[in-house]
Amino acid sequence: MSAEKPSQAAAGPGLGPDCSLSAEQLRRLLYGKEIRNLDLPERAVAASQERDFELQGFGFEAATEQLRQPHTIRVGLVQNKIVLPTDSPVSEQLARKYNLVVVSPILERDELHGDTLWNTAVVISNSGKVLGKTRKNHIPRIGDFNESTYYMEGNTGHTVFQTQFGRIAVNICYGRHHPLNWLMYSINGAEIIFNPCATVGELSEPLWPIEARNAAIVNNCFTCAINRVGTEYFKNEFTSGDGKKAHTDFGHFYGSSYVAAPDGSRTPGLSRTRDGLLIAEMDLNLCRQMSDKWGFKMTARLEMYEEELYRAVQYDFLPNIITEQ
């Protein structure tokens, strides 16, 4: 039934049987297929040097199709340490002027519902109009990030926004740890899911390259993981019920923003320390191409999970555990 041929081919494409890896081979294992460097305008490069921010650009390819034209768009991920004035008219400044769709996280005060505070992202269309908003579904209760003391769990479900460029959704920050959150945006049709974050810490950083990238793979969509950079110092010291002494900062926001594609490839991350802009050019046709290739949605058996989740949330739920008699 089997016979080993100890040949070069046995080690897989381009890899020697002694497992030695060239830099290029290591890159393929870590980052997936090769992606293209974008030619960025000299003016932009000059501006980035003058204003001291990192500027990177990469392009993801998809196969040519018979019935659909390439659906190539560009996305920009901004990571910054500058706190913008909250009253600056974003739509006037950016969206319409530059023909951009802008995803802008805000603190939302909901006067209609008892002044509830929501952690919200507003999507501003390239027409300059507010296309809609989406609220953070999962609120962290972790050390300094004790948002449950002021935010409530969002009630906008898993809204997807049809823009001129493609269908987008926003999974806010801590929602990246919840695979069902990514999944429902994808089920509602998102081709790109943005994940704006403000995350710090030794425990969180090794998870950073994994979660958004996994979401791109298993949901056949692009994901954009964006993180703040730098350290913010507050006027008043605070404690967080975790036994630590009072302090005035959350620690270092490690940036490292990146884009992951549905075939598992990804861009390098932006810097851990510098302001930066990452431009990704992507052909959204890759989403359905990967879905056709892998068939995850078709084999997802959502009916089974819907029933199992229904049982799991009951007060008298008994887990399905087999014990030796």
Place this chain on the structure above:
Amino acid sequence: MSAEKPSQAAAGPGLGPDCSLSAEQLRRLLYGKEIRNLDLPERAVAASQERDFELQGFGFEAATEQLRQPHTIRVGLVQNKIVLPTDSPVSEQLARKYNLVVVSPILERDELHGDTLWNTAVVISNSGKVLGKTRKNHIPRIGDFNESTYYMEGNTGHTVFQTQFGRIAVNICYGRHHPLNWLMYSINGAEIIFNPCATVGELSEPLWPIEARNAAIVNNCFTCAINRVGTEYFKNEFTSGDGKKAHTDFGHFYGSSYVAAPDGSRTPGLSRTRDGLLIAEMDLNLCRQMSDKWGFKMTARLEMYEEELYRAVQYDFLPNIITEQ
């Protein structure tokens, strides 16, 4: 509100503000916290050299707790290219003799139900008895892996096995691409989820380090990703309806078996080309410690997802998409 202090500390623990990384710092970002090398018996090392297989051992630590003793166990991951005779009495040979629990994937013929064939894993207790079985929930329809032509989707749900060492579950092969599959094993109480695979190919390999590791992180459990190694050549050539010429092999199974912990740390992978045994020592207390730290289950909002999935599977489901008027 914010003021940048361009100091060493601003770059996070142990990292310079110029983003330069030592090998150790790179290891931390890639693999998470440092894990211990296990002292393996000289006899075992000698046997591995004599019989030409790789032998690696690593230990994951957890914090000491007031009310629970450490729950330290050892797990062994075997990756091999040898096709074992299917009639060898596994329980006699291994489980009882060596006080092991064995997870053994088989082809199950179900005579009670029309001779249905299931892709099944049998769990053999360290008593030597069969503790139970669990069937593969998600059947691939991908190129050569067209298992839907002979296997049916499993109907054993998400069974967890209480062993003397801990609660384990088995997510078989292609199920690793389905976050809900991992999730339901975890909801049913699994502390370790084994993921025995036979996977090949350039498209699959960059996903390999991501999916099982993501599952360990978001479900606060250990995951064991095990893959075959080598190339199997079949007597009869076959095609797979993907336009490729008839061939006699699936390609190179790339091994690379590894264990991931609930804090996102992981062992290195075994070789891409050699038979190997990976021993991981783990304190299962780390599962609840990470769950307490991150709170993913508590913030999971399963009721919301149960309702959304219920709607999503209806024939007349309309996705939640906002379009500009």
